[in-house]
Amino acid sequence: MTPLLEAKHVSKHYGANTALSDLSMSIDTSKPAITAVVGESGSGKTTLARIILGLVPPSEGQVLYQGQDMARLSGTERRQFRRDVQAVFQDPYEVYNPFYRVDHVLTTPVRNFNLASSRAEGRTMIENALRAVGLRPEEILGRYPHQLSGGQRQRIMVARAVLMKPKLIVADEPVSMVDASLRATILTSLRKLTDEMGISIIYITHDLATAYQVSDNILVMYRACVAEAGAVERVVKHPQHPYTQLLISSIPQVSTTRDWLDDEGDQKTAATPSAHGCRFVDRCPVAMPKCSTTLPPLYRTEPARAAACFQHEASPTLPNGALNEVLTPTPS
Amino acid sequence: MNAILKVEGLKVEFDHPLGAVKAVDDVSFALQPGERLGLAGESGSGKSTMALSLLRMIKPPGRITAGRVSLDGTELSALDHEAMRHLRLAGIAMVPQGSMNSLNPVIRIKAQFADAFRDHGLKLSSAELDARVAELLRTVGLRPHVADLYPHELSGGMKQRACIAIAICLRPKVIIADEPTSALDVVVQRQVMETLARVQRDLGCAIILVGHDMGLMAQFVDRLGVMYAGRLVELAPIAEIITRPRHPYTQALISSLPSLEKRGAMQGIPGLAPLLRDLPPGCAFHPRCPRAEARCTTEKPAVREVAPNQQAACHFA
Ligand SMILES: Nc1ncnc2c1ncn2[C@@H]1O[C@H](COP(=O)(O)OP(=O)(O)OP(=O)(O)O)[C@@H](O)[C@H]1O
Ligand SMILES: Nc1ncnc2c1ncn2[C@@H]1O[C@H](COP(=O)(O)OP(=O)(O)OP(=O)(O)O)[C@@H](O)[C@H]1O
Ligand code: SF4
Ligand code: SF4
Ligand SMILES: [Mg+2]
Ligand SMILES: [Mg+2]
Numbered sequence: 001m002t003p004l005l006e007a008k009h010v011s012k013h014y015g016a017n018t019a020l021s022d023l024s025m026s027i028d029t030s031k032p033a034i035t036a037v038v039g040e041s042g043s044g045k046t047t048l049a050r051i052i053l054g055l056v057p058p059s060e061g062q063v064l065y066q067g068q069d070m071a072r073l074s075g076t077e078r079r080q081f082r083r084d085v086q087a088v089f090q091d092p093y094e095v096y097n098p099f100y101r102v103d104h105v106l107t108t109p110v111r112n113f114n115l116a117s118s119r120a121e122g123r124t125m126i127e128n129a130l131r132a133v134g135l136r137p138e139e140i141l142g143r144y145p146h147q148l149s150g151g152q153r154q155r156i157m158v159a160r161a162v163l164m165k166p167k168l169i170v171a172d173e174p175v176s177m178v179d180a181s182l183r184a185t186i187l188t189s190l191r192k193l194t195d196e197m198g199i200s201i202i203y204i205t206h207d208l209a210t211a212y213q214v215s216d217n218i219l220v221m222y223r224a225c226v227a228e229a230g231a232v233e234r235v236v237k238h239p240q241h242p243y244t245q246l247l248i249s250s251i252p253q254v255s256t257t258r259d260w261l262d263d264e265g266d267q268k269t270a271a272t273p274s275a276h277g278c279r280f281v282d283r284c285p286v287a288m289p290k291c292s293t294t295l296p297p298l299y300r301t302e303p304a305r306a307a308a309c310f311q312h313e314a315s316p317t318l319p320n321g322a323l324n325e326v327l328t329p330t331p332s
Numbered sequence: 333m334n335a336i337l338k339v340e341g342l343k344v345e346f347d348h349p350l351g352a353v354k355a356v357d358d359v360s361f362a363l364q365p366g367e368r369l370g371l372a373g374e375s376g377s378g379k380s381t382m383a384l385s386l387l388r389m390i391k392p393p394g395r396i397t398a399g400r401v402s403l404d405g406t407e408l409s410a411l412d413h414e415a416m417r418h419l420r421l422a423g424i425a426m427v428p429q430g431s432m433n434s435l436n437p438v439i440r441i442k443a444q445f446a447d448a449f450r451d452h453g454l455k456l457s458s459a460e461l462d463a464r465v466a467e468l469l470r471t472v473g474l475r476p477h478v479a480d481l482y483p484h485e486l487s488g489g490m491k492q493r494a495c496i497a498i499a500i501c502l503r504p505k506v507i508i509a510d511e512p513t514s515a516l517d518v519v520v521q522r523q524v525m526e527t528l529a530r531v532q533r534d535l536g537c538a539i540i541l542v543g544h545d546m547g548l549m550a551q552f553v554d555r556l557g558v559m560y561a562g563r564l565v566e567l568a569p570i571a572e573i574i575t576r577p578r579h580p581y582t583q584a585l586i587s588s589l590p591s592l593e594k595r596g597a598m599q600g601i602p603g604l605a606p607l608l609r610d611l612p613p614g615c616a617f618h619p620r621c622p623r624a625e626a627r628c629t630t631e632k633p634a635v636r637e638v639a640p641n642q643q644a645a646c647h648f649a
Contacts, residue, residue: 014485041517042487131604134375139607147346150429150511151375151544176514177429178375179544181588185600206517207545209590213598233595250518252547254589256571260551261526 002067003028004084004167004200005052009321010061012047020044020051021224022061024321029167032198033329034191036211036232038247039221045204048221049172052202053087083113086161088154088171095157096145102153103141105160106130113164129159132189134182151178158186165197172204183207187214208251212236217327220244223279226298230305230326240307242284278309286311304328334405335362336538337386337424337506342399344378344385347392351609355381355394357562360635363506363538370549370570371542372585373559374605379542380429382559383508386540387420404505421452425504429511429542432491435483441465441494442479448498468497471531473523492516493524503535510542525552546589550574558582561606561616564635566649568642578638578649580621615646623648 006026012019021044037045050056051063054070063070065081073081089095096105106126109115116122127137133155145153154177161169169190175183191214193199205211211218211232218235220228220243228241239245252260277292278284284291291310297320299312306318306326318326344356355378363369371379385396388408401408403423411419420426428434435444445465449456456464466476472493483491492515499507509528513521525548532539541553549556549570556573558566558581566579577583584601591597603620606612612619618628627647635645 039517041515041520042490046487134600134604136604136607139609149376149380155375173515177511177544179373179585180546180590181585181600182375183544183600184588184590184598188598188600206515206521207590208518209592210598212592213590213595236592246519247517250522251592252518252521252545252551254546254550254574254586256550256574258551260522260547261529 001028001030003064004066006064006067007048007052007058008061008064010048010051010058010063012044012051012056013059018224019047020058022320023048023226023323024061025219025323025327027168027200027202028324029198029200031329032194032200033216033327034194034201034203034214035327036215036218037202037204037221038206038208038211038218039227040223040243041206042223043221044224045221046172049087049170049202049204053085053170054081083164084167086164086166086169088157088161088169088174096153098145100144101141102143102145102148102156105156106163109160109164115163115165125163126159129163130156132162133159133186135159149177151175151182154178155182155186158190162189162193166199168200168202169193170202170204173206174203175210176206183210184213190214208236208248216329219323219327220247225279226308226323227280228305228307228309229298229323230302231328234302234305240301240305240312241280241309242286242311243280244307246283280309298323300326334365336365336367336404337363338400338402339363339386340400342382342385342401343397344381344390344394345397346394348609353608354562354611355608356385359399359559359562359564361557361564361567363540366532366536366538367555368532368539368541368553370553370556371540371559372544372546372549372556373565374561374581374585375544376605376608377559378562379559380510383426383510383540383542384428386508387424387426388416389420389426418452421448421499422502422504424506424508425499425502427496427499427507427509427512431495431510432483432515435491435495437483440480440482441469441486444494445479445498445501448501452502454502464501468501469494471500471527472497473520473527493520496524496527500531500535504537505535506538506540507532508540508542511544512541513548514543514545521548546574546586558585561611562608563616563645565617565646566642566644568639568644572639572642578642578644579646580623580649581617582644584620584622 003026008024009022011022051058110122130137158174215232218232222243227243239248278296281287281291296308296310298306298308298318299315300306300318301312301315304326340360342359346353386401442465465479513524553570556570557564560581566582577586588600606616614630615628615633618624633645633647635643638644638649
């Protein structure tokens, strides 16, 4: 079956800066799953989301929507795409028009895509979607964006995506501004969408604990590249790439043992990365000579995971473009 | 010891046609010099509003309806406009929630620093400015060339770090940071918090950290205040909050934390946060509270000392 969406060897350059380097992945609606994308700030996660959403064109490579090049969709196809693929943006401030009440972001899609057969039905749908993200419709509707807290604005965007019942939701930091209890509530309801309605979700986050809880697969990004990818259980519990190891060991623990700040774990952040070798070589505690001259490919260390690190070169390489082979829904 | 910041009976309301929204309801606390105080609690419970009201930065239809705030013995409501403006970077500096979005999009990072310096009467030569900016950027883990970039050329994380650097540029006595690291990866988070810790040691200032990340709180703050529906429902040393939370809301919040040990164990507190313009009678948490009794539906619990150095607003804490 043709995947819903397919990114083929996409790269994005901003001047001399590479924001995303040769990434391929696809979203197959016959295998709905939640894929977490985590990694360094500035590693290209939002860039990947924007390319998948067709908001920025890739510098190289292409994105296919149902087999068609996104850059050449007809009006009808584009409209279908906007229905099938929903975004929750990282920055909840950017999306709102300050002159419209927040109702606008919810009623517009209901109207444009004829989601409801009557006004009353539309209203009920909106209210249910708001409650699913822990918001009281009577408190939220009628307000302007600046009259809401950060987390309330963020949750309205999630409610909007849920309302549309798309095939794919690309959620960029959807719950970074809400408390732990609400994160659990919202992510649990997103998980339900995947399990019960077959909606796939790309969940971009810095919160590794919720990524671990809610996702099937995880993609760890470092400086525009995939450092490690695979089943979330394996990657989080037994990270194989030194960057993933650093990341996991840097999670601040809810504990009375305070060892987070004194940790000498990461010191060499000011060094310039090598132009040809491994992107992590300037910070890697186990770097080898070849690491500064050669870029490590992804090695498939297990059926459902791969790591881009020469420590694993005994394993077969995962051909570039075959990332999806290690990203599979958790067998249930 | 004399508190550096003292807040007494602070109330903030937003006028609303259907009734006033009580976003901050009778909040009191004292911040000791050099202390790190965390503020957590439900989304929409009034944390950011409280932080902004400390600097009298509440915009209409919001207003401070009661309470006193004093910094180092000076009552802030007595200050004129000009004195208040100066106080806003040199006395209490604020890194607002989502401040990375408030960077001016059409000017370079260096110029944003220059504006902050100029606003506060600091005259620097161009070489001094360059050196100062490079140093501030370095302390937050950014490379010097960032000074010459526009905000849109930075990732979210880089912008947030630039904002922290701007906030600390005039060596304030109190830094209020509203979710400063929620947009950053944990490795960079740690660098930023180490930076804040270092700045704090150097300046001897106190920090109020607003945020939802309990791990970060556990690792960074001395005491934690927990807000629910506009009230500070618990305030205690962080170790007590983690191991022996007294208020049922705090208890529920702590037990909803996601685990890295076992998958599929995530659960939020059932029910919705109350409507702030029409709070339930008695304790605002009673419709969701597993320990609620008849008394809770009629009688509002006062904030009281439940253990040495630990206060909570619950009849049974
Ligand atoms: N419009 C733009 N112009 C120039 N550079 C950009 C632009 N957008 C992003 N970049 C650069 O591309 C890189 C990747 O940015 P991106 O926003 O994708 O990172 P991210 O992984 O989402 O980071 P974060 O975790 O901080 O949100 C960064 O170095 C950033 O500075
Ligand atoms: N201008 C306004 N008019 C009416 N209500 C407002 C206004 N600004 C904020 N509020 C309400 O005041 C309450 C407190 O908001 P605040 O931003 O302080 O919450 P918060 O605790 O910081 O939440 P978050 O964790 O989501 O950032 C919210 O319920 C919000 O909807
Ligand atoms: S390839 Fe070399 S430098 Fe890169 S992560 Fe592996 S060991 Fe470290
Ligand atoms: S006062 Fe009653 S309802 Fe409120 S938190 Fe305590 S037990 Fe629960
Ligand atoms: Mg991003
Ligand atoms: Mg806030």
